[in-house]
Amino acid sequence: DQQVKQNSPSLSVQEGRISILNCDYTNSMFDYFLWYKKYPAEGPTFLISISSIKDKNEDGRFTVFLNKSAKHLSLHIVPSQPGDSAVYFCAASVGGSQGNLIFGKGTKLSVKP
Amino acid sequence: NAGVMQNPRHLVRRRGQEARLRCSPMKGHSHVYWYRQLPEEGLKFMVYLQKENIIDESGMPKERFSAEFPKEGPSILRIQQVVRGDSAAYFCASSPTLAGGHNEQFFGPGTRLTVL
Numbered sequence: 387d388q389q390v391k392q393n394s395p396s397l398s399v400q401e402g403r404i405s406i407l408n409c410d411y412t413n414s415m416f417d418y419f420l421w422y423k424k425y426p427a428e429g430p431t432f433l434i435s436i437s438s439i440k441d442k443n444e445d446g447r448f449t450v451f452l453n454k455s456a457k458h459l460s461l462h463i464v465p466s467q468p469g470d471s472a473v474y475f476c477a478a479s480v481g482g483s484q485g486n487l488i489f490g491k492g493t494k495l496s497v498k499p
Numbered sequence: 500n501a502g503v504m505q506n507p508r509h510l511v512r513r514r515g516q517e518a519r520l521r522c523s524p525m526k527g528h529s530h531v532y533w534y535r536q537l538p539e540e541g542l543k544f545m546v547y548l549q550k551e552n553i554i555d556e557s558g559m560p561k562e563r564f565s566a567e568f569p570k571e572g573p574s575i576l577r578i579q580q581v582v583r584g585d586s587a588a589y590f591c592a593s594s595p596t597l598a599g600g601h602n603e604q605f606f607g608p609g610t611r612l613t614v615l
Contacts, residue, residue, distance in 0.1 A: 390541075420603060429503070429590050429606035430542070475541055485530060485594070486555060487604060489541035 389413045390478050392490035401499050405463040409476030409490055412457065416478040420487065421450060421461045424473045433474075434461070466497045501526065503593050503607035504573075511613045518578040518585070520610045524593030530554075531574045532592045532604060533566060542590060548574060581614045588612075 391410045399405045407421075417438040422430035436443040436450045436459070443450050449462045463470055473494045477487040504523040512518050524531050529549055534542040547555040548568035559566070563581075568574040578585055588611050592604035 392541075422606075427608075427611075429505075429592075429608045432603045432605060435603060477542075485532060485547045485604075486544035486558065487532075487534075487542075488544070489534075491539070491541040 390476055390488050390490040392476055392493050394493050396494040398496045398498065399466045401468055401497055402465045405466045405470065405495055405497065407461040407474050407493050407495065409459050410457055411478050415480045418479045419452060419459050420477045422475045422477060424475060430475060468497050468499050471495055471497045503591055503605055505591050505607035505610050507610060508608060509611050511615060512581045513615050514582055515580050518581050518612055520576040520589050521573040522591030522607060523573045525605055528593035528595050530594045531568050533576050534590045534592065536588045536590065583614045586612055586614045
């Protein structure tokens, strides 16, 4: 059972436009969400996170939105740059002593010049 | 300011051999996590360790896999009698001490295990 779902395997965007990556989850116990970016043959790099007590978190060109009622979050990248081309993973965790992250399968973003 | 270090980066083993994967967490981090990524899949949690303690091993296969994080030295993920299905990328992550809240996990570059 996939608790964190990224339904779009790939996304192509023109440079300078907005990229919107989506993520849905099923476990209502999740209270912390993260986005990671991954280049081939490298480990995931942390991008941005959001706690369930918030509905938005912004860091430079990256903004994450959380809609708890819909169990949905999204990552907005604006403006998109060719260097943003990578696989983006959504991850979630439950608070307290549990430390493991549950990952989605990823969305491959291609930003065309 | 070294990040999470993993070695080897690539490991080739024949069926039945043992694989040992090493992970040194970021300086100041006392929590280590191991994840496995199969082709076209997301990362799957395997085990969560603190120094000399296994906190959560709910993602570890029941047989042939073990992990440790000794008082001194790196964390080790050990796979005995490897099979072709063990071929994957294995990532280690570390985080600072949890203080009742959440911490981001920082990942190493991974070890790509190929079983012939």
